[in-house]
Amino acid sequence: MLQALFFDLDGTLTDSQLGIVNSIKYSLNKLQLPELDDATLKLFIGPPLLASYQKYCGLSAVDAQQALLAYREYYTDKGILENKVYAGIPSALAQLQQNYQLYITTSKPELYAQQISDHFALSQYFTAIYGASMDETRAGKSEIIAYAQTETGLVHGQNLVMVGDRENDINGAHDHGLQSIAVTYGFGSQDELSAAVPSAFATAPTELPSIVKQLERPL
Structure with missing residues (x-):
């Protein structure tokens, strides 16, 4: 029986592109590093930042x-x-909250994820928020999912669904036997998400409650 949903934050609950891209541009300018094109800057959104700086810079x-x-x-x-909350997210979360426990599982530092959730009135929908450590020794999505499972006691992957917009969300779900929903309104491309083979796709937040219902299955 499906018990809980793990939600990514950036690109799934909020459109955080402006703040993240501006922060990257600031860092490149301060360190006198070459500028990056818009497509590459967008790739920073979602995965751990330390790894992205090494990979793309x-x-x-x-x-x-x-x-x-x-x-x-x-x-x-x-x-x-x-940053801004995607249209339709609050109503979708309110519907889902009636039947499932909801958690945020993000590669963003947990402190920042909590501040964002509080500021944009998202915290009311979530039982807890799990994110990266500030030094990013815990940052990969698979690590975050494992951390959330340990903290919540929700150790049976078949009772959980991971909702996210990048391949690391879907691959992290595979690592722990979770079902997954790839949202196509975020930052991951269709090719990237299709290659990761999620359980289902959602093209808009309003679709999430019905898709989750379709994924329910007995142990």
Whole structure:
């Protein structure tokens, strides 16, 4: 029996592109690094930032840490609230909350995820929020899901559904035997999400309650 839903944050609950992109641009400028095109900047949204700085900027682990510190200078001051809730998310969460436990599981630092959820009145829908550690030693989606399962005691993957917009969300669900819903209104491309083979797709937040209902199955 389906018990709970794990929700990604960026690209699933909120459109955080402006704040994240501005924070990355600030960090690149401060460290005098080459500018990145818009398509590459968008790829930063979702996965752990340290890994993205190394992958897309060619930085060493040490330099990526410096870039992350610069990123957070802007993000904590302005970027965190350069953000908006997707239309239809509050009503979808309100419907789902009637039948399931809802949790946020994000690669964003847990502190920031809590601040965003509080500011945008999303916290009322979630039993708890699980995110990355500030040093990103816990940051990958598979790690976050494992952390959330341990903290909640929801250890049976078949009782859970992961909802997210990037391949790391879907692959993390596969790692732990969870069903998954790939939302196509976020930041992941259709090709990326299809290749990850989710249990279902949602093209809009309003579709989520009915799709979750379709995924219900006995143990």
